Amino acid sequence: MSGLWWALGVSGVSLAVLGYYAFIYLPAQLHRWRCAGLKAFAQIVVLRTNGRYGKPEPMVALASHIALEMGLSLHERRRLELAIYLRDIGMVGIPYAVLNARERTLTEQMVLERHLEMGAAIAEQIPGLSGVAPIVRNHHADYADAPNAPISALIISALEEFLRLAEEVGLEDALGVLKADAGERFHPEVVEALCKVMRTRTQLWGISLDRAASLWL
Amino acid sequence: MYKRRFYLWFWLTSLGAVALLVFSSLQSDWRAHFSTLFILGMVALLTELLLLRYPYQASHAISGLWLSVSTPIVVAVIVLYGWHIGVWLDALATLGAGVITANLKGSHWRWVWLNTAQSVWSAFGAGWVASQVAPTVSLNQPLNLLSAVFFALLAYNAINSLLVGLTVALVDNRRPRWVLTHSLSSLPREMLTLLPLSILVTVMLSALGVAGLVVILAPYLAVRQAFLLWTRQQELYHQTIRSLGFLIMRAHPYTGGHLLRVAQWARRVAERMNLPPERCDLVYEAALLHDIGKTVLDERILNKPGRLTPEEWQMIKRHPQLGAEILSGTPFLKPIVSWIAYHHERPDGNGYPYGLQGGQIPLEARIIAVVDAFDAMIGGEAPSQQRQYRRSLSLEEALAELERSAGAQFDAQVVQVFKEVVQESQKQTPPPAEAFA
Structure with missing residues (x-):
């Protein structure tokens, strides 16, 4: 009988260790590896555009909080993070002169917009990342024009604009613009989640919105 | 020259394996364990069929490496019933799975047979090591049992890596030392993953007999999942390299x-x-x-x-x-x-x-x-x-x-x-x- 208890004890411990290793630790590590690999892709865009496009931070941190607030699944949150690293990779195929022009003609602007399709095509060719391609393709989509675009794409679209405006006019005004355009350019739930995340930060630390922004940005 | 060396190696390994199988069948008492072994053989065959393809290895053979997790069952049988029975179990499971999956892997019959022969040698080596470490094992002597399983698994994997490494060296015309070092480098990771499962299989088989296999199913699937993710992680690294290379080529x-x-x-x-x-x-x-x-x-x-x-x-x-x-x-x-x-x-x-x-x-x-x-x-x-x-x-x-x-x-x-x-x-x-x- 003692042999049986011994057997059950060993099997219980083995099962717990193996289960944790196989179903929790390894999938998380796998995701970290994937993100680390995609950092190199993001860095190509950052360097090619002299820092103008492709920066993954602070968007990754902010997007993950918004996705959590919106109740997205772990799988969807991970896909969103991968898409942020890869979103502007299509710019590798856009002429250097167009990317780095101070002001662009209409034709040049149209050439630049091709980075969405090119990026999606590149994502489709990276094994295991084909699910990210629709997000890359739609990451500049307006909510009113593409209400059926993946929610992750609409989060990135709102955050691109929010972060750009925050640098230009400050956080308060940037949030104001997003609120005003909620339901039109931006998904209302995304804007609501963004506002809530920013508010929670300020309440949590008892600091001003701009101070909170400096921690984010 | 390469062909002559390879066929010499092929026949030596094969004839040795046949001799071991014949010798073991004369030594073992089949009838006493027939039903247990039949079920274990089926499970081992099933695990062999649920193979994992190690997707990419830059320095290895071009079509990749196939990993099996049937080894814990073979090790348990060797430790509990002796090498005479273990070699047959391993040979039949490897041969059966090899024949069934030959098309999937695109393998020629000689690779199926060579793989079987290498399994026989590995099982024999593992059995010999286990018998030296712990001539008798039972649940009442846990240290004996654990050391027998550990050394049997180590011997099995080491011998298998050596034999596969030497074959790759002959076929790919690479230097044996280089290939062997490469083959043996994955040994610690294999041990880490397969040892808990081998202990579990041995203990459950000893305590509950064939019914213990039901309890083993869950950890087995966990190990399989771990192997899948581990190989995926390796593949991710290489995919990143290839994708970056592809980007340069595209640009x-x-x-x-x-x-x-x-x-x-x-x-x-x-x-x-x-x-x-x-x-x-x-x-x-x-x-x-x-x-x-x-x-x-x-x-x-x-x-x-x-x-x-x-x-x-x-x-x-x-x-x-x-x-x-x-x-x-x-x-x-x-x-x-x-x-x-x-x-x-x-x-x-x-x-x-x-x-x-x-x-x-x-x-x-x-x-x-x-x-x-x-x-x-x-x-x-x-x-x-x-x-x-x-x-x-x-x-x-x-x-x-x-x-x-x-x-x-x-x-x-x-x-x-x-x-x-x-x-x-x-x-x-x-x-x-x-x-x-």
Whole structure:
């Protein structure tokens, strides 16, 4: 009988260790590896555009909080993070002169917009990342024009604009613009989640919105 | 010569395995354990069929490696019932699964049989080691049981890796020492994953008999999942490298052939210089990415057919630095960052971008420098290379040019080894590689 208890004890411990290793630790590590690999892709865009496009931070941190607030699944949150690293990779195929022009003609602007399709095509060719391609393709989509675009794409679209405006006019005004355009350019739930995340930060630390922004940005 | 050596190896392994099987059937009492063994055989066959394909190994046979987790069942049988029964169980499960999956893996019958023979030898070795470590095992002697399982598993995996490694060395015409080191390097990881399961199978089989297999099912699936994710992780690393390489080729289509050639030559030089196998793989990958910094540059400069202005030349000279900057944020690419940063440095200190000298330049960067220049000389298609070398040289002329510049522009030892590799490759055409389990 003692042999049986011994057997059950060993099997219980083995099962717990193996289960944790196989179903929790390894999938998380796998995701970290994937993100680390995609950092190199993001860095190509950052360097090619002299820092103008492709920066993954602070968007990754902010997007993950918004996705959590919106109740997205772990799988969807991970896909969103991968898409942020890869979103502007299509710019590798856009002429250097167009990317780095101070002001662009209409034709040049149209050439630049091709980075969405090119990026999606590149994502489709990276094994295991084909699910990210629709997000890359739609990451500049307006909510009113593409209400059926993946929610992750609409989060990135709102955050691109929010972060750009925050640098230009400050956080308060940037949030104001997003609120005003909620339901039109931006998904209302995304804007609501963004506002809530920013508010929670300020309440949590008892600091001003701009101070909170400096921690984010 | 290669064929004769391989067939000698094939027949020796096979005849030895047949002799072991015959001898074991004379020694064992089949009837006493028939029903238990029949069910275990079916489970072992099932686990063999749920194979995992190790998707990519840069230095290994081209179609990858197939891993099986039936080993814990075989080890448990060897420890509890003896090697006489273990060899038969392993042989039948491996042969049965091999025949069924031959089409899936694209294997010839001789690989199926050789794999079976290697399993027999491994099971025999494991049984012998287990009997020396702990002649009798029972649940009341846990230390005996644990040590028997540990050493049996270690022996099984070590012998199997050795035999598979030697076969790969013969078929791929590689140096046995190099292949063996590579094969054995995965041993600790295999032990870590398979040991808990082997202990569990042995204990459950001993305590509950065949009914214990039901309890084993869950951990088995967990291990399988762990193997799947682990191989996926390895694959991710290689996918990243390949995808980055693909990006360079997409941005500059003419570099595709150049990058692949440089990568292949660089790995062969690294192997010949006796670098560890994993280092050789890294050299291959670094060579594939050595021009990644060019994706950042203005393509009007890169593609300019005429002479570059000093400002444009300064821009071009930044590409090793930019390449390093691209890869430095990715932890698993850290080892190759400095090689890419220094692949245009020269032993005499006249290289760029840092002007390092001699030993300050990593060996791997010196290897890439030699091979990169050689490929450019014999017809590297990039306009910048055509500018530099004006016209394509013949193989002999390019080797002579490398020798002339050895010690100043290129590392003399690397040039010498590279010359040997080129001459060797002209003499022989490597035989086609096949995958082994």
